[in-house]
Amino acid sequence: MFPFGGWGLLSAFLALLCCTGSGEEAFEVHMWPEQLMVQSGESQVINCSTTCMQPNTGGLETTLHKILLEEQAQWKLYEVFNISQDTDVICHFTCSGKQESKSLNISVFYPPKQVLLKLWPTLVAVGRSFTIQCRVPSVAPLEGLTVTLLRGSEIVYSQTFVGTTLSPQEAMVTHNTTAHREDDRHNFSCRAEMDLRSRGGDLIHSVSDPQALDVYEPAQDNQMVIIITVVSVLLFLFVTSVLLCFVFGQQWHQRRTEPASRGKHGGPKGSASGSPQPGLPHHSGPSESHGQQKQSSPLTSCSVTGPTRDAAALAIPGVVGGVVEVEGGLWFPGLCQPRQQSLGQGWAFM
Template sequence: MTGGSRLFPGSPWTPLEMSPFGGWGLLSAFLALLCCTGSGEEAFEVRTWPEQLMVESGESQVINCSTTCTQPNTGGLETTLHKTLLAEQDQWKLYEVFNISQDTDVICHFTCSGKQESKSLNISVFHPPKQVLLKLWPTLVAVGRSFTIQCRVPSVAPLEGLTVTLLHGSEIVYSQTFVGTTLSPQEAMVTHNTTAHREDNRHNFSCRAEMDLRSRGGDLIHRVSDPQALDVYAVAPEADRYLRGASCLEEAEVGLPGIAYVSGMATSTAATGTQHGSLGLWFSPG
């Protein structure tokens, strides 16, 4: 109508102008209300320190429970172990748990504006190598003959990550890393057969056990056996023929210091060295 006010815009595609206090403002306020409903229960986190924990059987450990909630209502540590609260502030609590003898879980929890969150911490128990027992047999062996090195590590757990290394002086003779997930204590044993050499009596043999728990929140633990000596002797050609049935009698062969030699039924001792037995085992002084 001419001269009258129009109820609709001239074009159906022309949007209505709305102030922040008009319909669009009301819609925005409604969406904000939906978004912020329950904002008093906004998300928060619960954390534990350490995040991984591996302890020796029977030990105690300090555990910290913390939260990102600025004003938690309650919080604490749930566990079947005996515990003591050492210190606390609004956003953290420090506990000590005692006598951890088996694998267990502890739970840190906090309540913030009526909402509870928790975090579980698994505690794994290990049994370190306390004994490393080395055995050589025979302990007296001829050059070129075989002998056995055996190392036992009693009552260790877990076997996974345990490495047992046989050493001759500082040289590695043989090494074995164990696998498996058995957590109960058991014996780890390594047996290695090798051949005696003239230089084998110049250094002692030993065994080293290493338990690497670093990937599970622990440390690198190692222990070494007492050293063991191997007596090595050479067989003189004449003595070798005698041992095969010949009757040739010869004195002990002169050789490297510290090595014993076998000759036939020698009736006199050498100028240097000590005779052992009727077959003439000779140990030359070093």
């Protein structure tokens, strides 16, 4: 049994030597950070390390400008500068004639440096709608960018963008809402957040300048006010014109009827006795023999006839303007009234 036991010990020893040799040849290469996002133009420190105890060579391969900050047998610390676009860097080590490497992708982002908020209209009535617009220019990547509209500390609206475009572009959020009475007591603002933690970056945020909204209580509809005002003015003018027409009509009617009344009830003296006044033409007819009843013939004219006299000498009280020619010796009441005495064939008037 001893020979078999000796072979067993020999086999175990050879296996141990084989495993030990394999452990020296098998090694790994690591990089830190494992994910990297930097702002355009920034620099970054990168660490390259290996599990090989005594590596022959090692280093960092990149197109960027780099410097070696510090090194030990199993690691090297580099700084790369002016990262302006997405790029790959490679860390490599050689151990016992075998080379291992690892690559790291560096992504460039454009943070939300500028956040612009706009309200329109800035003066709005309670219950009316207004628009909130927020713009974030030159930002990338859009994926992971969240734009939030705020009223004070209250969230009015929030939108998270998606997409893999790495080139800088503008992100814009527009939201329509209704004005409330308390809105004029709060400032509106916009917050842009870029979450790069899943890519090895940080949470970057930027806030716009606050803006105030002027809110007022709505008055009556201006168009309705104008209509009511115009209708009221027209109605007033109509009523006023009707009243004026009525007043002037009454005055005109009174002026027309008063002279006729004076001529009918208070004519020239002596006319009621039936005897003609001296110098006045008088024609007797059948009507005079029946109790002072007279029939007047139609008035042929109302004009100045007869000799021209001085107006003052011919003035007869109660008569204005001209001479009346009356057929049958009668004068027509209300139109031309006698003032004094006739001149030849007519009545004298002023």
